[in-house]
Amino acid sequence: MKKSDISVIVVIYVITFIFFVSTLAFPSDAQIYPMIVMAILALLNTLYLIQCVMKFAKVKKITNDYPIIFASFQHKQFFVVLGLCILYIVLMSILGFYSATFLYMLGTMAFLKVSKKPLIITLVCFMAMVYATFTLFLNVPLPTGILM
Amino acid sequence: MATEIINGFLNALAPINILAMILSTAGGIIIGAMPGLSAAMGVALLIPLTFGMPASTGLIVLGGMYCGAIFGGSISAILIHTPGTPASAATAIDGYQLTLQGKAGKALGTAVIASGIGGLLSCISVYFFAPVLAKLAMAFGSPEYFWLSLFGLTIIAGVSTNSILKGLMSGALGLLFACIGMDPMDGVMRYTLGSASLYSGLPFTATLIGLFSMSQVLILAERKIRKQGNMIEFDDRVMLSRKELKLISPTIIRSWIIGNLIGILPGAGASIASFLGYNEARQFSKHKEDFGHGSIEGIAGSEAANNAVTGGSLIPTLTLGIPGESVTAVLMGGLLIQGMQPGPDLFNKYADVTYTFFAGFVLVQIVMTALGLFGSRWFAKVSRLSDSILIPAIFALSVVGSYAIRNNMVDVIVMLLFGIIGYFVKKFDLNPAAIVLALILGPTGESGLRRSLALSGGNPMVLCSSVVSIVLIILCIFGIFSPIFMKKFEKQALGEDAAADCISSN
Numbered sequence: 001m002k003k004s005d006i007s008v009i010v011v012i013y014v015i016t017f018i019f020f021v022s023t024l025a026f027p028s029d030a031q032i033y034p035m036i037v038m039a040i041l042a043l044l045n046t047l048y049l050i051q052c053v054m055k056f057a058k059v060k061k062i063t064n065d066y067p068i069i070f071a072s073f074q075h076k077q078f079f080v081v082l083g084l085c086i087l088y089i090v091l092m093s094i095l096g097f098y099s100a101t102f103l104y105m106l107g108t109m110a111f112l113k114v115s116k117k118p119l120i121i122t123l124v125c126f127m128a129m130v131y132a133t134f135t136l137f138l139n140v141p142l143p144t145g146i147l148m
Numbered sequence: 149m150a151t152e153i154i155n156g157f158l159n160a161l162a163p164i165n166i167l168a169m170i171l172s173t174a175g176g177i178i179i180g181a182m183p184g185l186s187a188a189m190g191v192a193l194l195i196p197l198t199f200g201m202p203a204s205t206g207l208i209v210l211g212g213m214y215c216g217a218i219f220g221g222s223i224s225a226i227l228i229h230t231p232g233t234p235a236s237a238a239t240a241i242d243g244y245q246l247t248l249q250g251k252a253g254k255a256l257g258t259a260v261i262a263s264g265i266g267g268l269l270s271c272i273s274v275y276f277f278a279p280v281l282a283k284l285a286m287a288f289g290s291p292e293y294f295w296l297s298l299f300g301l302t303i304i305a306g307v308s309t310n311s312i313l314k315g316l317m318s319g320a321l322g323l324l325f326a327c328i329g330m331d332p333m334d335g336v337m338r339y340t341l342g343s344a345s346l347y348s349g350l351p352f353t354a355t356l357i358g359l360f361s362m363s364q365v366l367i368l369a370e371r372k373i374r375k376q377g378n379m380i381e382f383d384d385r386v387m388l389s390r391k392e393l394k395l396i397s398p399t400i401i402r403s404w405i406i407g408n409l410i411g412i413l414p415g416a417g418a419s420i421a422s423f424l425g426y427n428e429a430r431q432f433s434k435h436k437e438d439f440g441h442g443s444i445e446g447i448a449g450s451e452a453a454n455n456a457v458t459g460g461s462l463i464p465t466l467t468l469g470i471p472g473e474s475v476t477a478v479l480m481g482g483l484l485i486q487g488m489q490p491g492p493d494l495f496n497k498y499a500d501v502t503y504t505f506f507a508g509f510v511l512v513q514i515v516m517t518a519l520g521l522f523g524s525r526w527f528a529k530v531s532r533l534s535d536s537i538l539i540p541a542i543f544a545l546s547v548v549g550s551y552a553i554r555n556n557m558v559d560v561i562v563m564l565l566f567g568i569i570g571y572f573v574k575k576f577d578l579n580p581a582a583i584v585l586a587l588i589l590g591p592t593g594e595s596g597l598r599r600s601l602a603l604s605g606g607n608p609m610v611l612c613s614s615v616v617s618i619v620l621i622i623l624c625i626f627g628i629f630s631p632i633f634m635k636k637f638e639k640q641a642l643g644e645d646a647a648a649d650c651i652s653s654n
Contacts, residue, residue: 008314008317008578012317016324019327026338030333033598034338037320040320040323041324069576072372073370074370074371077373078366081365089564092547104543109536109540112540126541130544137200138200140200142548142552
């Protein structure tokens with residue numbers, strides 16, 4: 001039995017429970033289909049739990065497989081990149097798409113240590129490509145931000 | 149039908165379509181050649197772009213990306229012994245050996261020609277079988293559609309992961325996500341958290357982009373950044389001699405049949421086909437001793453088979469709406485975005501679009517061969533792009549892509565959330581393709597089930613009252629247990645040498 005299996009089983013039960021509680025507020029007819037789906041999910045999860053317990057009974061050991069799943073995990077890099085992604089979406093609503101994209105691309109590439117020349121080339125080419133495709137060709141009204 | 153086929157070719161030859169083919173196939177080759185980026189990710193990112201195009205052009209773009217990426221995987225497999233996509237793992241065995249011998253051009257030439265011919269021949273089956281199978285779908289009522297969606301789900305959920313249960317759990321989780329939005333019968337709002345943007349359900353394109361593209365950004369960000377790769381430069385000829393072409397021809401034909409059949413069979417996919425093609429090439433070869441040491445027959449066997457899957461896999465996707473693997477599941481999303489439902493309508497109401505797409509698919513194979521033969525050196529250079537550039541570029545494209553369909557910021561947030569979910573799904577060996585498929589098939593299955601029950605006054609026996617339903621129930625049971633057959637299939641296909649080499653290459 002692996003630690004990751006336990007996490008998967010717990011998370012699936014939690015998701016099923018949250019959906020189950022929300023479903024109770026629906027009229028009875030509308031409850032039936034989601035309840036069937038939840039019952040199937042809970043049943044499959046329980047079968048998986050039984051399978052894991054049977055494995056545990058054989059080897060009598062819980063293996064910590066997290067070091068394998070997250071082998072060579074770069075903590076700082078991962079969370080900064082994720083943080084920049086979230087910040088980008090927030091900035092997009094304030095500054096508008098093009099300004100936020102410029103700042104996001106610049107910030108992320110600078111953080112990931114892209115040297116000056118490829119950084120500028122990528123930034124210019126990318127912005128030009130997005131402008132040509134989405135604004136000129138597809139006429140998509142991209143967010144202008146609250147400042148505009 | 150002949151008129152429709154000819155008209156299809158005439159439409160597909162329009163300058164805008166030719167341009168779309170060249171650009172999308174080139175884009176596909178580049179994405180396929182970059183280790184870590186998948187064909188499904190490329191197709192997912194392109195869907196928003198195709199939304200504003202005429203339906204046939206949009207579908208040709210997605211087809212070009214699909215075929216290009218499957219071939220592109222062979223470039224890095226041959227030059228750096230790292231398959232760009234899992235479908236090229238078998239190509240790496242002999243391709244890299246030839247590169248070490250200074251014959252990278254010959255290896256790439258073999259991969260290009262085998263991929264092109266394999267893909268081209270696979271289109272024959274699309275023309276022959278797709279309309280026939282679509283007619284079969286006309287016999288389907290609500291109960292049959294319920295079982296059909298369940299069959300599609302069981303087969304992809306069962307095959308694509310190491311654990312059958314985890315695959316099925318992914319499918320069930322996707323069905324639960326598909327419940328978000330308005331109840332199709334009673335109009336009740338389900339799990340929308342009060343957001344009007346979720347009334348019509350989860351935004352499909354944004355969810356798709358999150359699960360396949362944004363999650364890939366996080367996977368690239370968690371590991372040490374891959375700087376510009378050291379791709380081996382080569383100067384030998386890419387074109388093959390007449391003798392070499394004669395040598396690989398029977399292998400290509402065999403692999404085409406294998407790949408095509410595997411493609412039609414939902415759930416198997418290009419990676420199994422390439423190993424089967426490779427193994428059969430070795431079985432029939434007069435130079436078995438060359439396999440594993442740089443055999444062009446080995447490369448041809450693998451590449452013709454994985455590209456022959458592309459045409460075959462379109463058949464169940466377009467006719468019954470059951471895509472057999474992740475790329476076709478995403479491609480089906482592109483079809484739905486255009487407002488077209490798989491089934492007989494594609495061959496009647498939308499026949500002009502469908503046959504233009506088919507013709508485009510044929511021409512894409514020719515474009516791919518030409519680009520591969522004349523541009524392999526260039527593609528090899530472009531695919532050396534560092535992860536530090538790919539990470540922000542993919543994310544920014546994911547953001548603009550998910551926003552573009554409905555001009556709604558909620559879609560961007562959904563994309564981000566599903567990107568994080570997709571990251572953990574991949575990490576914990578669940579199946580993102582099964583989740584996506586459940587999002588597509590969930591509403592069809594729910595409507596089928598609830599309509600059948602409503603029409604029969606709540607009698608569940610209506611679900612097994614027709615022959616088609618019973619056949620589909622048997623297929624569902626087969627779908628659940630198919631991984632056992634597939635594993636046997638894979639073991640047979642891998643063979644001991646290939647398995648050892650494949651493991652070492654990963």
